[in-house]
Amino acid sequence: MRQPEYLRTVQSFARRELTGKDAYLDSLAEAPMPLYERFAATGLANWWLPKDVGGLGLGLEESVRIAAELAYADAGVAFTLFIPVLTTSMVAWYGDAVLRERHLGRLVADNGFCATLGSEHAAGSELARITTTARREGDTIVLDGQKAFSTNTGFAQFLVVIARAEDDPAGYLAVLVPRDTPGVHVDKRWDVIGLRSSATYQVSLSGVRVPAGNALRGNxxxxxxxxxxxxxxxxxxxxxxxxxxxxxxxxxxxxxxxxxxxxxxxxxxxxxxxxxxxxxxxxxxxxxxxxxxxxxxxxxxxxxxxxxxxxxxxxxxxxxxxxxxxxxxxxxxxxxxxxxxxxxxxxxxxxxxxxxxxxxxxxxxxxxxxxxxxxxxxxxxxxxxx
Ligand SMILES: Cc1cc2nc3c(=O)[nH]c(=O)nc-3n(C[C@H](O)[C@H](O)[C@H](O)COP(=O)(O)OP(=O)(O)OC[C@H]3O[C@@H](n4cnc5c(N)ncnc54)[C@H](O)[C@@H]3O)c2cc1C
Incomplete structure (x- = not known):
């Protein structure tokens, strides 16, 4: 059966840019941005983003085929390219119209990246124990804490930070933070044992202020x-x-x-x-x-x-x-x-x-x-x- 066009595009990108380059992709070089720019040139960057913000709107079934095809050549490249789906699905469903249009729309226009900051050292997988706080000050939310792992933050346009609401011990927020907001600091890039063409960071948030409307709707x-x-x-x-x-x-x-x-x-x-x-x-x-x-x-x-x-x-x-x-x-x-x-x-x-x-x-x-x-x-x- 003839492959759908999006898959043929991915296959030819993988053949051209990834095949035969295992040692380079395994080298933990600075996140290879030119490579991702060449992926963007195929027209498939962030292929799952909804049509109403200008995206292609491909489903998860197509995404499975794309991720498997990319991972055949290099799983780190696949991971870098699809992991923004975690962040964008939260914004697409639980962000207001302004956040969706401004941030998802810009992501489409710039073929950009975004990142999710959930994990913390002490809490581990018991995320209810996270200590990053979100404090309301009038129309502003102020974030403080440290996040242990976040993929793509180094070159992301925006982040979604999971934080504990300071005024409510049982409350948690997911807050959209433009990456260039003062107080967002990349502490280091992890020297990972695999997926070395991807980039995962430890990040500190210190007095990071964003409008209260940047909090997504829901726990x-x-x-x-x-x-x-x-x-x-x-x-x-x-x-x-x-x-x-x-x-x-x-x-x-x-x-x-x-x-x-x-x-x-x-x-x-x-x-x-x-x-x-x-x-x-x-x-x-x-x-x-x-x-x-x-x-x-x-x-x-x-x-x-x-x-x-x-x-x-x-x-x-x-x-x-x-x-x-x-x-x-x-x-x-x-x-x-x-x-x-x-x-x-x-x-x-x-x-x-x-x-x-x-x-x-x-x-x-x-x-x-x-x-x-x-x-x-x-x-x-x-x-x-x-
Ligand atoms: C390459 C890479 C990329 C990542 N990217 C991101 C990212 O973009 N954003 C982000 O937020 N995080 C990211 N992470 C974090 C990642 O999701 C976590 O490391 C992972 O979920 C494991 O959690 P943990 O490190 O807290 O370890 P833990 O889950 O705390 O595990 C440590 C030990 O405790 C045990 N344990 C924990 N809970 C239980 C339980 N309930 N029952 C039995 N045993 C248990 C585990 O089995 C293990 O032995 C990334 C990590 C890596 C390595």
Whole structure:
């Protein structure tokens, strides 16, 4: 079947800009902005942004295909390009008309980036324990605190900061902050072990003042949960893309390696491992697409924002990220063993793929945390069990 045009564009970008550049993409160079400018030149930057702010309005199903295709070439590039969806979905559904038009509209016009600042060192995944505060002073909100991890903040146009309301111990806000607001300070860029073409920062907020209207509508922790639905499915899709690449890397290796007078690919043990990979890849693909369709069924409703507030964290987003992270890790680990000593050297790309794959089961909730969430939200209430 002929691929849709957006996918052919992504494939040709990946072939032109990413293929054969593993060492460069694995180098933790300054976030490679010219590369992202060349992606923007394809017309696909922020491909999911709604049409009413000038975006292309592609759905999560298309996004799964794009993220998997990019991740086949480099998961860090894929992550950099899609992670703004977490931020923009919160603004699109819970920002007022002025915020949507000004900030999402500008993002489309400039092919820009944005970032979400949720995680903190001490709170860990217990986000209700965050200590970043939002204090109301007349028509202004003042933010103070430190955020442990935030991808893309270094070159973002705006941030959404999750903070505790200082005047309400049970209240949390999600506040839009233009990146150039005085008091926003990037402390450092993390030296990560994988996804090294992406850029994740520790950030301090010190007396950061924005208009009160920059607070998004609703409880900040709930909005974050809603935003994470799309990005968790896309993180899972990067595991799918990497798993496909690993399969192909193994096939190339097996063709070139001779065992007992024939190519390794003719060996039944090696062949059965690749058959197993293909089965797992097929299930990962179906799972990602099913989760994306479940998400799109809500996202295309006129009352999507309200419905997502009611649903909160989507079961399929949790299970898909967990399943693809665990399965991708199993594939990457097995593949590195299949390549012998060569697989344990930097001569082979498998080490990079293994390190890149590790993030799927950590970022946006480690598996212990997600299992806990699935249990409390979807096992305890009998009606929600599959
Ligand atoms: C490359 C990268 C990019 C990131 N980008 C962003 C970003 O853009 N914005 C952002 O806000 N954050 C970002 N993060 C943060 C990321 O989402 C968190 O690191 C991740 O969710 C894990 O949370 P944590 O680090 O707080 O560790 P924790 O969740 O606190 O985990 C530490 C340990 O405690 C255990 N644990 C915690 N809770 C439970 C539980 N309920 N049950 C059992 N065990 C538990 C874990 O299993 C683990 O062993 C990024 C992180 C990385 C590495």
């Amino acid at each position: 900040g922790l709930r909005l974050l949960e809603v935003g994470l639905n799309a990005s968790r499915v896309l993180i899972a899709a990067t595991a799918l893309g990497m798993a496909r690449r690993i399969r192909d890397v193994c096939m190339d290796y097996g063709k070139s390696k001779s065992v007992k007078g024939g190519p390794l690919t003719a060996n039944a043990v090696f062949a059965s491992r690749l058959g197993q990979f293909e089965m797992l890849i097929d299930v990962m693909s179906n799972q990602c697409l099913a989760a994306a369709r479940a998400y799109d069924a809500i996202a295309t409703r006129p009352d999507a924002g309200e419905e997502f507030l009611r649903v909160g964290t989507l079961k399929q987003a949790l299970t898909t990220k967990m399943f693809c992270g665990q399965t991708g890790w199993q594939i990457a680990s097995t593949a590195s063993e299949m390549m012998g000593g060569h697989g344990y050297t930097h001569e082979s790309v498998i080490g990079k793929l293994l390190r890149d794959m590790r993030y799927v089961s950590i970022v946006e909730g480690g598996d212990d945390v997600l299992r806990d969430l699935v249990f409390s939200r979807y096992v305890v209430p009998v009606s929600k069990r599959s």
